Amino acid sequence: xxxxxxxxxxxxxxxxxxxxxxxxxxxxxxxxxxxxxxxxxxxxxxxxxxxxxxxxxxxxxxxxxxxxxxxxxxxxxxxxxxxxxxxxxxxxxxxxxxxxxxxxxxxxxxxxxx
Amino acid sequence: xxxxxxxxxxxxxxxxxxxxxxxxxxxxxxxxxxxxxxxxxxxxxxxxxxxxxxxxxxxxxxxxxxxxxxxxxxxxxxxxxxxxxxxxxxxxxxxxxxxxxxxxxxxxxxx
Numbered sequence: 001x002x003x004x005x006x007x008x009x010x011x012x013x014x015x016x017x018x019x020x021x022x023x024x025x026x027x028x029x030x031x032x033x034x035x036x037x038x039x040x041x042x043x044x045x046x047x048x049x050x051x052x053x054x055x056x057x058x059x060x061x062x063x064x065x066x067x068x069x070x071x072x073x074x075x076x077x078x079x080x081x082x083x084x085x086x087x088x089x090x091x092x093x094x095x096x097x098x099x100x101x102x103x104x105x106x107x108x109x110x111x112x113x114x
Numbered sequence: 115x116x117x118x119x120x121x122x123x124x125x126x127x128x129x130x131x132x133x134x135x136x137x138x139x140x141x142x143x144x145x146x147x148x149x150x151x152x153x154x155x156x157x158x159x160x161x162x163x164x165x166x167x168x169x170x171x172x173x174x175x176x177x178x179x180x181x182x183x184x185x186x187x188x189x190x191x192x193x194x195x196x197x198x199x200x201x202x203x204x205x206x207x208x209x210x211x212x213x214x215x216x217x218x219x220x221x222x223x224x225x
Contacts, residue, residue: 033212042218043215090156101145101206102147103147106156107155
């Protein structure tokens with residue numbers, strides 16, 4: 001089975017711009033979670049989507065948003081980028097049901113905001 | 115919010131030595147997961163634990179779900195250079211709640 005894929009792997013943006021990151025989960029997985037990883041804060045939960053609905057949301061400002069499509073692929077969007085948004089953005093997929101909640105991560109998208 | 119305390123933050127060991135690291139929480143978790151992350155990559159799931167007291171192995175790795183449900187331990191036996199990386203613990207309350215991650219243990223292996 002193919003693993004979780006994320007595109008792009010690297011991105012450089014300027015303050016004030018917006019960015020869209022994409023995540024394709026493992027085939028059959030219906031849950032996609034997004035995390036922000038920084039050296040200072042570690043892995044912080046952004047949000048989780050299950051069957052096209054946001055099921056959980058972390059403590060991030062409204063500039064961070066996401067969505068999930070009917071094929072379970074997910075995108076996250078960050079508007080009005082700030083320097084502090086520079087981070088590794090990771091998505092993780094899981095079945096999300098049937099007591100199987102192990103999350104499998106993609107390689108991440110490294111976002112640099114200048 | 116919930117926090118996980120993972121220790122030690124970093125360790126330097128000789129190749130062949132055994133390694134122990136642990137994770138503690140102020141509240142109960144019903145699932146504990148252990149991940150390893152290599153530079154520039156996403157975390158890779160090593161072991162998942164679902165029952166208090168459970169002891170599970172994956173090759174040279176062994177993890178335990180503490181009986182209080184507030185802690186978990188990971189042991190690596192006979193370490194090798196490819197064990198280098200950052201090890202994260204993660205706890206989950208119930209199936210549809212987010213994972214809470216520890217800050218990680220950075221392992222360095224000296225050949």
